[in-house]
Amino acid sequence: MKRIILALLLVSAIALWFAFDLGQYLTLDTLKAQRDTILVYYATHPLLVLAVFFLVYVAVTALSVPGAAIMTLAAGAVFGVATGTLLVSFASSIGATLAFLASRFLLRDWVQAKFGARLKGVNEGMARDGAFYLFSLRLVPVFPFFAVNLLMGLTPIRTWTYYWVSQLGMLLGTVVYVNAGTQLAGIESLSDIASPALLGSFAALALLPWIGKWIMGIIKRGRVYARWQRPRRYDRNLVVIGAGAAGLVTSYIAATVRAKVTLVEAGRMGGDCLNYGCVPSKALIKSARVAAQMRHADAYGLERSEPQFSFRAVMQRVHGIIAAIEPHDSVARYTGLGVDVVQGYARIVDPWTVEIALNDGGTQRLTTRSIVIAAGAAPIVPDLPGLEGSGYVTSDTLWEEFAKLDEIPRRIAVLGGGPIGCELAQAFARLGADVTQVDKANRLLAREDAEVSALIEAAQRAAGVTVLTGQEALRVETGADKRLILHKDGEERAVRFDALIVAVGRRARLTGYGLEELGIDTNATVVTDDYLATIYPNIYAAGDVAGPYQFTHVAAHQAWYASVNALFGQFRRFKADYRVIPRATFTDPEVARVGLNEQEAAEQGVAHDVTVFPLHELDRAIADSATAGFVKLLTQPGKDRILGVTIVGEHAAELLAEYVLAMKHGLGLNKILGTIHTYPTMAEANKYAAGEWKKARKPESLLAMVERYHTWRRG
Structure with a gap:
């Protein structure tokens, strides 16, 4: 209601201004004609004239109506340079701030709700450097000040900052116009003041802050490097630390552009993904899936059977697959x-x-122009009493430890309800282990939407996993019978295990690389700027060690930016682009996502529409007995622009690729709906989901008219 009242008042005030043609009093001819009369009245009633002028100026700028330039000339013509400048400087800044506040009150919440995702970068930039940008705009009269007032109100810049920067930034222009007003007789039009030469001078002046920022950058870099002796020559153009996904891609790009590059790796080439993560886990998941299909073969009209296998042979297959991929890295x-x-x-x-x-x-020892830190991440091991003596394994160590076993551990406890914990718990349960999965969160995959968590928990239980959520691990008791002691609602319970897998997350490897001695900032990851550079412009970080995402494909993506900026940053640098990041959890059914889900959209206040297509309506899913899951789309209200997609189902990670491409290149649901998809395939789910979105927005009134037309045609 307050917004409505304010909007009505503003609209009414502006309407009255134009209805009574009040602008006729703020023209150059009127000012020249009335100047002597105003001067006489000012001589007898100085305070009244000053107060009225000040209030009218504030009103004109606050309402964003024409006339401020003429009033600025009038200030010089009537009050002189000193008094006129003082009046206009404060009146214009107060009026501008009122317009800013009105725009903020009326429109900011709506604009941020509707375009919040698109404006994220703008908001972050304004929060960080808003005063700098505003000052540059205020120095250039070419930019309409009323537009600056209204647009800045939509950003997170603080009101006080807006006021004082505006007053300071407009001061020079105010002095020029007020001084021109003292020579009113010689002015025929505003273009006599705002000549191209003058505007060009203002534009050049506006570059000063940017030049200053560049100079400050040089000074800042000089201070960072001050205590170090720069080599006279360099052995390498680039040294890369770590041969995981980020390090391999970085060194590959450097070698491709003929740079002299050294790649340093203490352990296995290929890093965590090849040796401990993506590759071995997917190999294990495939074996477990086959075992589950054998156990449930009756669902396909075949005779069900309990799979007979050697666990050692399963683990040998896992290591064989690693060996087959190893030559690539x-x-x-x-x-x-x-x-x-x-x-x-x-x-x-x-x-x-x-x-x-x-x-x-x-x-x-090697000297190098640039360095890229790509040290990766390691499993987090919680500070849990008794854990060290329990023989626990992590997602890194279990592959070597389990490969030594002839039989699968009978009882396995998995600590962690994230993607890694869910994948491993389900796989080992399908291979016949009695698996208990524990997490302190109230649901599995807590970053996903609630219905995704519920579906995956049901799948875990169907695979034979005992799921215990909302449970805090207190300690591990060892002895003849190993037990993980949990706590919930004031009660303790024990989970007996023969093997304990710790999968509570991963943290960046930050120690042992000399970061502390160099003063490179770390806060869970190596702190970098938008270009992946540390406080030293020639030292970059990429992959898990840099964050913010711990995905192999993101590490490879960052590697391009790190390598190109490290080698060619003196010419041009590129900001790392995280706008479209896909992710997947390879349980059965798979969970794949890109962009926002409902949970995140609600947390960020992003307005959205939701469309869901259930896979039990898809012909191929029915034929494959793979009907568990859905495609969920988040779109911009009233438009087909995709804000996010969550797919749960068989081959979800592959199905997601179409939406990743669409979001990357700005293609909406209408484009997907208009694309032919092979029948019968799982990929048709993407088209049908777009069809559900379209069907919910069919033009009912137009269809009613068409129906009457067809009725008329039938006679």
């Missing part, structure tokens, strides 16, 4: 590509020097 391949691969532990001695403790003994 091997020392030999990358050496052949032109990368100098050194096996050892790297430590950054100064911003241009890396010291390597070689695996085969000795040390090597």
Whole structure:
């Protein structure tokens, strides 16, 4: 109601202004004609004239109606430079701030709700450098000040900051116009004041803050490097620390552009994904899926059977698959590509020097123009009493430890309800273990929407997993019978296990690389700017060590930005783009997502429409007995623009690719609906989901008219 009242008052005031043609009193001719009369009245009633002028000026700028430039000339013509400048400076700033506040009160919430996702970068930039941008705009009269007032009201810049920056930024222009007013007789039009030369001078003046920012950047970099001695020459153009996804792609790009690059890795080439994560877990999941299909073969009209297998053979298959992929990431391949691969532990001695403790003994020092830290992440091991003596394994160590076993552990406890915990718990349960999955959150996959969590929990239970959510792990008791002690609602319970898998998340590897000595900031990850650079402009970070996402495909994505900025940043640098990031959890059914889900949209206040297509209506899903799941679309209200997609179902990760492409290139649901999809395929679910969105928005009134037309045609 307050917004409505204010809007009506503003509209009424502006309407009255134009209805009574009040602008006729704020023209150059009127000012010239009335100047002497005003001066006489000012001489007898100075305070009244000053007060009326001040209030009218505030009103004109607050309502954003024409006339402020003429009033500024009048201030010089009537009051002189000093008094006129003082009046106009404060009146214009107060009026501008009132317009700013009106715009903020009336429109900001609506604009942020409707366009919040698109404006995220703008909001962050304004929160960080809003005063700087506003000052630059205020220095250039070419930008309509009323537009600046209204648009700035939609941003998060603070009101006080807006006021004082506006007053300071408009001061020079105010002085120019007020001074011109003292020479009123010689002015025929406003263009006599705002000449191209003058406007060009203002534009050049507006560049000063940017030049100052550039100079400050040079000074800041000089201070960062001040205590270090720069080498006179460099052994390498780039040294990359870590041969996981980020490190491999970074060094590959550097070698491709003929840079001299050294890749340092202390452990296995390929990093966590090849050796401990993506590859072995998916190999295990495939074996477990086959075992589950055998156990439920009657669903396909076949005779069900209990799978007979050697657990050692299953683990050998896992390691065999790692070995089959290993050549893609091997020392030999990358050496052949032109990368100098050194096996050892790297430590950054100064911003241009890396010291390597070689695996085969000795040390090597290399000077380099740039460095990329791609050290990855390691499993988080909670500080849990009794854990160290329990023989626990993590998602990294279980592959070697379980490969030594002839039989699968009979009882497995999995601590963690995230993607890794869910994948491992389901796989080992399908292979016949008695698995208990524990998480302190109230549901599995807590970052997903509630119905996704419910569906996955049902799938876990169907696979034989005992799911215990909302349970806090207190301690581990060892002895003849190992037990994980949990706590919930004041009561303790024990989970007996033969093997304990800790899968509560991963954290960046930050120690041992010399970051502390160099003063490189770390806060859960290496702190970088938008270009992936640390406080040292020649030292970058990419992958899990940099965050904010711990996905192999994001690490490879960041590697492009890190390598290009490190090698060619003196010409142009590129901001890392995180607008469209897909992710997947490879349970059965799979969970795949890109963009926002409902939970995140609600938390961020993003307005959205929801469309759901259940897979039990899809012909191919019915034929494959894979009807569990759905496609859920979040779209901008009234438009087909995709804000986010969640798919739960068989091959969900593959189905998601179409939406990733659409979001990346700005294609809406109408484009997907108009694309032919092969029948019968799971991919048709994407088209049918778009069809559900379209059907919910069919033009009922138009269809009613068409129906009457067809009735008329039938006679």
